[in-house]
Amino acid sequence: xxxxxxxxxxxxxxxxxxxxxxxxxxxxxxxxxxxxxxxxxxxxxxxxxxxxxxxxxxxxxxxxxxxxxxxxxxxxxxxxxxxxxxxxxxxxxxxxxxxxxxxxxxxxxxxxxxxxxxxxxxxxxxxxxxxxxxxxxxxxxxxxxxxxxxxxxxxxxxxxxxxxxxxxxxxxxxxxxxxxxxxxxxxxxxxxxxxxxxxxxxx
Amino acid sequence: xxxxxxxxxxxxxxxxxxxxxxxxxxxxxxxxxxxxxxxxxxxxxxxxxxxxxxxxxxxxxxxxxxxxxxxxxxxxxxxxxxxxxxxxxxxxxxxxxxxxxxxxxxxxxxxxxxxxxxxxxxxxxxxxxxxxxxxxxxxxxxxxxxxxxxxxxxxxxxxxxxxxxxxxxxxxxxxxxxxxxxxxxxxxxxxxxxxxxxxxxxx
Amino acid sequence: xxxxxxxxxxxxxxxxxxxxxxxxxxxxxxxxxxxxxxxxxxxxxxxxxxxxxxxxxxxxxxxxxxxxxxxxxxxxxxxxxxxxxxxxxxxxxxxxxxxxxxxxxxxxxxxxxxxxxxxxxxxxxxxxxxxxxxxxxxxxxxxxxxxxxxxxxxxxxxxxxxxxxxxxxxxxxxxxxxxxxxxxxxxxxxxxxxxxxxxxxxx
Numbered sequence: 232x233x234x235x236x237x238x239x240x241x242x243x244x245x246x247x248x249x250x251x252x253x254x255x256x257x258x259x260x261x262x263x264x265x266x267x268x269x270x271x272x273x274x275x276x277x278x279x280x281x282x283x284x285x286x287x288x289x290x291x292x293x294x295x296x297x298x299x300x301x302x303x304x305x306x307x308x309x310x311x312x313x314x315x316x317x318x319x320x321x322x323x324x325x326x327x328x329x330x331x332x333x334x335x336x337x338x339x340x341x342x343x344x345x346x347x348x349x350x351x352x353x354x355x356x357x358x359x360x361x362x363x364x365x366x367x368x369x370x371x372x373x374x375x376x377x378x379x380x381x382x383x384x385x386x387x388x389x390x391x392x393x394x395x396x397x398x399x400x401x402x403x404x405x406x407x408x409x410x411x412x413x414x415x416x417x418x419x420x421x422x423x424x425x426x427x428x429x430x431x432x433x434x
Numbered sequence: 435x436x437x438x439x440x441x442x443x444x445x446x447x448x449x450x451x452x453x454x455x456x457x458x459x460x461x462x463x464x465x466x467x468x469x470x471x472x473x474x475x476x477x478x479x480x481x482x483x484x485x486x487x488x489x490x491x492x493x494x495x496x497x498x499x500x501x502x503x504x505x506x507x508x509x510x511x512x513x514x515x516x517x518x519x520x521x522x523x524x525x526x527x528x529x530x531x532x533x534x535x536x537x538x539x540x541x542x543x544x545x546x547x548x549x550x551x552x553x554x555x556x557x558x559x560x561x562x563x564x565x566x567x568x569x570x571x572x573x574x575x576x577x578x579x580x581x582x583x584x585x586x587x588x589x590x591x592x593x594x595x596x597x598x599x600x601x602x603x604x605x606x607x608x609x610x611x612x613x614x615x616x617x618x619x620x621x622x623x624x625x626x627x628x629x630x631x632x633x634x635x636x637x
Numbered sequence: 638x639x640x641x642x643x644x645x646x647x648x649x650x651x652x653x654x655x656x657x658x659x660x661x662x663x664x665x666x667x668x669x670x671x672x673x674x675x676x677x678x679x680x681x682x683x684x685x686x687x688x689x690x691x692x693x694x695x696x697x698x699x700x701x702x703x704x705x706x707x708x709x710x711x712x713x714x715x716x717x718x719x720x721x722x723x724x725x726x727x728x729x730x731x732x733x734x735x736x737x738x739x740x741x742x743x744x745x746x747x748x749x750x751x752x753x754x755x756x757x758x759x760x761x762x763x764x765x766x767x768x769x770x771x772x773x774x775x776x777x778x779x780x781x782x783x784x785x786x787x788x789x790x791x792x793x794x795x796x797x798x799x800x801x802x803x804x805x806x807x808x809x810x811x812x813x814x815x816x817x818x819x820x821x822x823x824x825x826x827x828x829x830x831x832x833x834x835x836x837x838x839x840x
Contacts, residue, residue, distance in 0.1 A: 260632040262588050263581040277485065282683065284692045286487045290545070290554030297553075342696070350703075351696030354675075365776070370568070372577045374778045378669040385668050429666040463835040465791050466784040480688065489690045493748070493757030500756075573771070575780045 238412055239337060242330025243295055247272040247302040248311075249327065250367055257371055265303060267367055272299045275362030279338050279355050283345040324423055325416075328386075332415030334360040335387040336408055339394035343403075349395050356391025357384060382422035385429060390415040441615060442540060445533025446498055450475040450505040451514075452530065453570055460574055468506060470570055475502045478565030482541050482558050486548040527626055528619075531589075535618030537563040538590040539611055542597035546606075552598050559594025560587060585625035588632060593618040644818055645743060648736025649701055653678040653708040654717075655733065656773055663777055671709060673773055678705045681768030685744050685761050689751040730829055731822075734792075738821030740766040741793040742814055745800035749809075755801050762797025763790060788828035791835060796821040 250271030254264040273295055277287040289295040305311065338359025342352035361377050361384050368375040377384045393411050397403040421427070453474030457467040476498055480490040492498040508514065541562025545555035564580050564587050571578040580587045596614050600606040624630070656677030660670040679701055683693040695701040711717065744765025748758035767783050767790050774781040783790045799817050803809040827833070 257581075258634055259581055260584075260634040262591070262632055266581065266587070281484055281687055282693060282696065284487075284690075286548060286550070287485055287554075290485065290550045290557055293551045293553060296551065300553075345692060347692070347696045348699045348702065350699060350706075351693075354696055369572055369775055369778075370578060370581065372572075372575065372778065375776060378663075378665055378672065378776065381666075384672070388668070429668055431664055431666045460784075461837055462784055463787075463837040465794070465835055469784065469790070484687055487690075489751060489753070490688055490757075493688065493753045493760055496754045496756060499754065503756075572775055573781060573784065575775075575778065 238329055238333035240294075240298060241326055242333045243272045243298045244302050245323070245326035245330045246363055247299045248306060248323070249364070251303060251306055253367060253371065264307075265300075267370065268303050269296075269299050270370070271363040271367045272302075273363065274366040275334060275338070275359045275364075278362040278366075279341055279359040282355060282358065283341050283347075285341075285345075325420065328416045328419035328423070331360050331383070331386055331419055332390055332412050335390035335415060336394055336412055339391040342391075343395070343398050349392075349399075352395040352398075353388055353391045356394065357387045360384075360387035360391075382427040382429060383419070386415060386419045386422065389418065441532055441536035443497075443501055444529055445536045446475045446501045447505050448526065448529035448533045449566055450502045451509060451526070452567070454506060454509055456570060456574065467510075468503075470573065471506050472499075472502050473573070474566045474570045475505075476566065477569040478537060478541070478562045478567075481565040481569075482544055482562040485558060485561065486544050486550075488544075488548075528623065531619045531622035531626070534563050534586070534589060534622055535593055535615050538593035538618060539597055539615055542594040545594075546598070546601050552595075552602075555598040555601075556591055556594045559597065560590045563587075563590035563594075585630040585632060586622070589618060589622045589625065592621065644735055644739035646700075646704055647732055648739045649678045649704045650708050651729065651732035651736045652769055653705045654712060654729070655770070657709060657712055659773060659777065670713075671706075673776065674709050675702075675705050676776070677769040677773045678708075679769065680772040681740060681744070681765045681770075684768040684772075685747055685765040688761060688764065689747050689753075691747075691751075731826065734822045734825035734829070737766050737789070737792060737825055738796055738818050741796035741821060742800055742818055745797040748797075749801070749804050755798075755805075758801040758804075759794055759797045762800065763793045766790075766793035766796075788833040788835060789825070792821060792825045792828065795824065 247268045250268035251264055253271075254267040257263075259267065273287075273289040276289050276295070280287040335356040339352050339356035341359070342355035345351075345355075347355060365375045365377060368377075390411060393414075394403065394408070397407050397411070450471045453471035454467055456474075457470040460466075462470065476490075476492040479492050479498070483490040538559040542555050542559035544562070545558035548554075548558075550558060568578045568580060571580075593614060596617075597606065597611070600610050600614070653674045656674035657670055659677075660673040663669075665673065679693075679695040682695050682701070686693040741762040745758050745762035747765070748761030751757075751761075753761060771781045771783060774783075796817060799820075800809065800814070803813050803817070
């Protein structure tokens with residue numbers, strides 16, 4: 232298992248946990264929890280594959296599903312949803328940044344393989360990283376976190392654009408992707424802890 | 435026309451009627467009613483086909499569309515939306531259970547044909563059965579009924595999982611699917627009239 | 638560049654501007670604006686292509702993306718979002734009608750090429766024209782404008798149905814499409830300025 236597969240799996244676990252937390256907060260039943268958790272973890276990848284003209288990977292390979300269902304089982308058995316408190320959020324934010332960076336890279340690579348334009352590659356990286364959270368937020372009827380002021384989706388866009396630039400420059404390889412992955416995590420964490428914001432343009 | 439096609443058509447009619455009722459309650463105009471009704475009846479199947487890498491069946495074959503538009507015409511001409519009262523809901527609940535069971539089976543079979551994993555097969559059965567209702571609820575801006583406490587989506591999951599189990603055991607045939615279909619209807623109706631619930635996991 | 642390509646590009650610009658206006662009104666940050674604007678302009682075409690089994694055109698060809706990003710840049714640089722006032726809305730309504738008519742035709746043609754039924758062709762024209770606006774409205778958590786009383790989506794349906802009828806009659810050509818496009822714009826503007834409504838069917 233490469234560092235990258237490891238990061239991808241860590242991303243699935245964190246995103247599944249994030250979906251579960253939102254579901255327990257909304258007091259959903261077991262099925263609702265499984266849906267919200269699965270969608271958050273796998274929804275972005277499903278959108279990515281559908282847009283790239285492929286049958287969704289997570290519906291063919293049993294590993295992502297097993298990871299998500301295992302995460303749900305462990306969290307509910309040990310009642311880990313209680314630990315979503317302030318001090319533990321630090322661990323959560325870090326793993327979430329890992330998932331964000333890993334998913335942006337995997338999405339961008341699928342986009343390159345499907346022959347998309349630079350814009351298309353960035354869209355696919357972005358959709359993979361944030362699509363699951365958007366679907367989850369739409370389902371529980373709240374404006375996606377992403378659209379509110381933050382520096383989260385921007386990281387996905389920057390990482391995916393970097394994958395594309397490295398591809399164009401002929402520099403996309405295992406090493407450069409690993410470095411980019413680490414950089415993506417670092418940028419997201421810096422943005423989070425420093426409270427970076429994008430400019431807004433009210434009337 | 436096999437029993438199964440009959441059940442599928444009955445499902446389309448009931449789901450179209452369900453979408454129409456939500457639309458008249460929201461006082462939508464004629465176009466809004468047609469959209470909500472069509473999406474409820476065909477949205478799940480469209481999602482299923484897109485996820486299985488196929489052009490949506492209901493956009494190619496004129497029968498499902500004719501069934502939905504015919505249902506809308508009959509309901510509006512005879513003002514059947516008035517009859518959504520308590521005593522008639524029993525008929526509605528029964529037909530809805532028929533649609534739920536038929537759609538879960540057809541979705542699972544498409545999943546098997548597309549070469550999906552067991553998880554993927556269950557997702558496709560589930561999406562086919564409840565996807566239309568979810569899209570409808572998201573459009574009219576309410577948290578999908580499905581995510582609130584009930585024993586509805588669970589039936590879709592159980593039925594689709596049974597299709598997959600029968601496939602693995604080499605027992606998937608016309609007879610076993612018909613028996614499973616009847617069982618699915620029975621479980622849904624029992625769940626409804628007994629008020630079954632799944633456990634929930636609040637903090 | 639044919640008249641039709643011109644209309645399509647004008648449609649992308651107007652829809653991008655419409656998405657931007659909604660975003661600045663909601664006080665979104667720069668990323669939120671780009672997302673809302675791109676989705677409004679390109680979301681319908683992406684849905685169309687996915688439903689027709691094609692990789693989304695706007696993710697492969699760089700022109701639509703450049704048009705959208707250029708529109709966003711010009712609007713924000715010159716602060717054109719301030720000009721969304723009553724007297725300028727007339728220009729906006731006219732360009733929007735141009736986009737609506739052009740997108741309905743392009744969607745219907747993709748549907749014909751994909752071998753869909755008449756119903757499928759109409760659905761694809763409709764989805765292309767109004768899908769972007771629906772996704773935008775769902776994201777910002779409001780009931781899609783389309784579902785509220787108006788004569789907007791109906792124009793998309795009429796135009797797409799006319800494309801299909803002309804195809805069946807063997808009369809689909811550059812000339813008939815241009816005439817239909819102009820007719821679609823005229824019907825939409827007449828409907829808007831005369832306040833046409835569809836009947837509604839409350840209980």
